[in-house]
Amino acid sequence: MLGNFSYHNPTKLYFGENSLEFLNEELPKYGKTVQLIYGGGSVKKNGIYDAIVEILKKNGKTVVEDGGVMPNPTVEKLREGIRIARNNKTDLLLAVGGGSCCDYAKAVSVSVNCNEDPWDKYYIRFEEPDCEIVPVACVLTMAGTGSEMNAGAVITNHEQKLKIGHVFGTEVMPKFSILNPKFTMSLPVRQMAAGIYDIFNHICEQYFSGDDDNTSDYLAEALMKSVVNSSLVAVKNPEDYEARSNIMWSATWALNTLISRGKDTDWMVHMLGQAVGAYTDATHGMTLAAVSLPYYRHILPYGLKKFVRFAKEVWGVNSEGKTYTEVAEEGLEKMKQWMQTIGVTLSIRELGATEDMIEGIADATIILDGGYKVLNRDEVVDILKQSL
Amino acid sequence: MLGNFSYHNPTKLYFGENSLEFLNEELPKYGKTVQLIYGGGSVKKNGIYDAIVEILKKNGKTVVEDGGVMPNPTVEKLREGIRIARNNKTDLLLAVGGGSCCDYAKAVSVSVNCNEDPWDKYYIRFEEPDCEIVPVACVLTMAGTGSEMNAGAVITNHEQKLKIGHVFGTEVMPKFSILNPKFTMSLPVRQMAAGIYDIFNHICEQYFSGDDDNTSDYLAEALMKSVVNSSLVAVKNPEDYEARSNIMWSATWALNTLISRGKDTDWMVHMLGQAVGAYTDATHGMTLAAVSLPYYRHILPYGLKKFVRFAKEVWGVNSEGKTYTEVAEEGLEKMKQWMQTIGVTLSIRELGATEDMIEGIADATIILDGGYKVLNRDEVVDILKQSL
Numbered sequence: 001m002l003g004n005f006s007y008h009n010p011t012k013l014y015f016g017e018n019s020l021e022f023l024n025e026e027l028p029k030y031g032k033t034v035q036l037i038y039g040g041g042s043v044k045k046n047g048i049y050d051a052i053v054e055i056l057k058k059n060g061k062t063v064v065e066d067g068g069v070m071p072n073p074t075v076e077k078l079r080e081g082i083r084i085a086r087n088n089k090t091d092l093l094l095a096v097g098g099g100s101c102c103d104y105a106k107a108v109s110v111s112v113n114c115n116e117d118p119w120d121k122y123y124i125r126f127e128e129p130d131c132e133i134v135p136v137a138c139v140l141t142m143a144g145t146g147s148e149m150n151a152g153a154v155i156t157n158h159e160q161k162l163k164i165g166h167v168f169g170t171e172v173m174p175k176f177s178i179l180n181p182k183f184t185m186s187l188p189v190r191q192m193a194a195g196i197y198d199i200f201n202h203i204c205e206q207y208f209s210g211d212d213d214n215t216s217d218y219l220a221e222a223l224m225k226s227v228v229n230s231s232l233v234a235v236k237n238p239e240d241y242e243a244r245s246n247i248m249w250s251a252t253w254a255l256n257t258l259i260s261r262g263k264d265t266d267w268m269v270h271m272l273g274q275a276v277g278a279y280t281d282a283t284h285g286m287t288l289a290a291v292s293l294p295y296y297r298h299i300l301p302y303g304l305k306k307f308v309r310f311a312k313e314v315w316g317v318n319s320e321g322k323t324y325t326e327v328a329e330e331g332l333e334k335m336k337q338w339m340q341t342i343g344v345t346l347s348i349r350e351l352g353a354t355e356d357m358i359e360g361i362a363d364a365t366i367i368l369d370g371g372y373k374v375l376n377r378d379e380v381v382d383i384l385k386q387s388l
Numbered sequence: 389m390l391g392n393f394s395y396h397n398p399t400k401l402y403f404g405e406n407s408l409e410f411l412n413e414e415l416p417k418y419g420k421t422v423q424l425i426y427g428g429g430s431v432k433k434n435g436i437y438d439a440i441v442e443i444l445k446k447n448g449k450t451v452v453e454d455g456g457v458m459p460n461p462t463v464e465k466l467r468e469g470i471r472i473a474r475n476n477k478t479d480l481l482l483a484v485g486g487g488s489c490c491d492y493a494k495a496v497s498v499s500v501n502c503n504e505d506p507w508d509k510y511y512i513r514f515e516e517p518d519c520e521i522v523p524v525a526c527v528l529t530m531a532g533t534g535s536e537m538n539a540g541a542v543i544t545n546h547e548q549k550l551k552i553g554h555v556f557g558t559e560v561m562p563k564f565s566i567l568n569p570k571f572t573m574s575l576p577v578r579q580m581a582a583g584i585y586d587i588f589n590h591i592c593e594q595y596f597s598g599d600d601d602n603t604s605d606y607l608a609e610a611l612m613k614s615v616v617n618s619s620l621v622a623v624k625n626p627e628d629y630e631a632r633s634n635i636m637w638s639a640t641w642a643l644n645t646l647i648s649r650g651k652d653t654d655w656m657v658h659m660l661g662q663a664v665g666a667y668t669d670a671t672h673g674m675t676l677a678a679v680s681l682p683y684y685r686h687i688l689p690y691g692l693k694k695f696v697r698f699a700k701e702v703w704g705v706n707s708e709g710k711t712y713t714e715v716a717e718e719g720l721e722k723m724k725q726w727m728q729t730i731g732v733t734l735s736i737r738e739l740g741a742t743e744d745m746i747e748g749i750a751d752a753t754i755i756l757d758g759g760y761k762v763l764n765r766d767e768v769v770d771i772l773k774q775s776l
Binding site (some may be wrong): 002003004005006007008009010011012013014015016017018019022027100181212213214215218219221222223225226229230235243245246250253258261262 | 390391392393395396398399400401402403404405406407408410532569575601602603606607608609611613614617618630631633634637638646649650672757
């Protein structure tokens with residue numbers, strides 16, 4: 001049932017092969033100093049960095065370097081980014097990369113003009129930003145997290161072995177994001193697959209809650225089907241522009257709050273995956289893939305009706321002459337086959353997790369209400385063991 | 389194929405039974421003088437008018453009356469609204485009603501500070517607004533047009549027998565819209581059905597173009613299925629909150645530019661329906677319903693692959709052992725049965741059109757490129773005759 005909610009998503013999106021051109025339209029709206037945020041340097045190899053710096057200079061901007069953002073951005077790096085922004089009086093945080101760079105830019109944005117340490121304020125106490133933000137914009141080079149059109153930012157604290165996400169307010173959403181599917185093509189296929197599973201799971205996390213007839217669930221199914229169909233094309237031919245563009249566009253709409261309207265949502269796969277990530281530093285999408293099937297098999301009896309719908313609508317399972325449980329399980333089996341086809345991992349052991357880490361990972365798992373079942377700690381441990 | 393496009397939709401939506409409360413949050417952001425736009429007075433009977441005036445007064449606003457907006461707002465009424473706004477120095481145009489009121493508010497918005505006549509500037513020459521706009525907000529009492537989250541406004545000129553829509557820029561989109569499904573329940577069932585068909589046809593107009601694999605088409609199918617399923621509940625029990633809320637939410641997303649991203653779109657049913665409307669002043673959704681099947685049967689051979697997909701995905705047609713044309717036609721037959729079930733008309737004669745109007749209606753029909761076929765005038769006449 002669609003209850004009471006609001007929806008507000010003012011991020012402007014520029015999509016397509018020519019979308020970088022629109023930087024010229026947006027840059028004049030912001031001040032002179034642009035903090036250029038990027039990762040390990042792949043954007044320097046593939047020419048995207050140079051193309052952007054050229055546009056920035058043409059628009060009279062002072063470029064402040066902020067490279068080296070790691071796949072799971074750390075609180076130490078975040079503190080460095082805040083120092084850079086303060087020292088240079090940054091006017092615009094321009095993230096060039098995947099979700100890590102966008103997330104990091106947002107975490108810097110809300111912290112620059114704030115005296116308190118961001119980890120304490122946002123990731124331990126989950127407070128709202130009450131200091132003036134610095135505007136954020138993104139040039140996306142990897143499809144997956146949806147960070148380009150939402151207010152979320154995940155930060156990792158290795159010392160405390162915690163990887164925690166926080167959703168800020170609408171004002172922290174990127175002012176604009178540039179989505180060029182061609183930019184995602186330089187990514188290794190394994191990273192592409194991790195991104196695809198991340199997208200798919202974002203949709204699952206919102207879909208697996210409630211049993212009523214809700215427009216959001218129809219939209220979720222549409223996005224899942226589009227991602228699955230395009231992923232099968234993209235793993236065979238990563239240069240297929242149509243498939244890569246559908247994947248990129250679906251990623252944005254999978255996590256920009258649209259399909260969670262009127263939904264309780266679940267998010268336990270992310271809680272489990274993030275805890276695995278805090279211990280292994282593995283790729284986010286892979287951690288989600290590795291824990292998903294054991295988790296969904298575990299909650300299936302509690303959300304049977306929805307798992308039946310999932311099997312029929314998303315995976316085309318023919319329900320004739322079968323019990324509800326058989327139909328639901330066949331859906332998860334088809335999902336497993338798809339995951340194997342696109343090449344995501346089904347085991348946290350492959351990601352570096354070991355038996356002796358299980359208790360620690362369980363401790364680091366934040367237990368939410370879930371869509372159909374509140375897990376207890378023993379269940380978390382069981383699911384993690386089945387994910388080994 | 390998702391080509392190059394931008395997406396920017398900053399309208400803030402408040403949804404649900406308690407959504408009117410959020411007027412208290414929004415009103416302080418605007419100046420003192422609120423022009424209260426409404427229709428024939430039904431909002432006075434059902435108490436919505438009083439509830440809103442109370443909130444406006446509590447927030448210290450001066451209320452300027454602008455009632456009597458007709459179902460197909462005329463250019464004469466538009467000129468009156470502009471005069472009211474100028475004389476009172478209106479700070480906020482608050483539309484309370486359906487699409488007609490929202491459309492009208494937007495047409496006033498772009499004209500208040502403009503010397504030229506709005507009909508000439510926007511509806512004959514299709515110019516962009518270049519004068520300062522007055523902000524618009526909506527409290528929606530009827531689901532259908534999607535006007536609550538887009539920049540479009542249809543205006544009728546009876547003297548010239550023309551009903552023309554114009555899409556302004558992002559700045560003309562409502563700043564916020566309040567969507568309370570309960571407000572739509574006081575509507576007569578026939579009006580509800582007309583709104584439902586309007587929603588469905590908005591989706592068709594964007595869906596029936598292109599043959600490639602495009603995320604937008606998956607989203608379009610999701611919205612169509614949600615509307616069809618909820619409409620079957622709502623015609624039996626118009627008080628079903630869940631069904632009415634799904635219909636209201638789908639209406640917004642059916643025409644806020646999302647599902648047209650990367651699509652050529654069609655819009656010929658609207659061109660035909662609007663010409664019928666200019667001659668008969670009939671309810672918009674009914675004019676669309678009356679011309680749809682003859683039009684879609686006519687273009688079916690040119691867009692066969694898409695009509696097959698439509699039949700299978702939206703109407704669950706089993707394609708086994710059938711030709712493509714048989715599958716596609718079975719889809720339209722199921723659509724016809726659905727239209728009859730919800731009670732929309734299949735004949736423009738029922739709406740007041742007569743044989744001798746056909747040539748005039750054909751003259752008033754703006755011929756667009758269409759999704760699969762550019763009509764010539766003879767084809768327009770034929771389709772109108774089949775719609776009689």
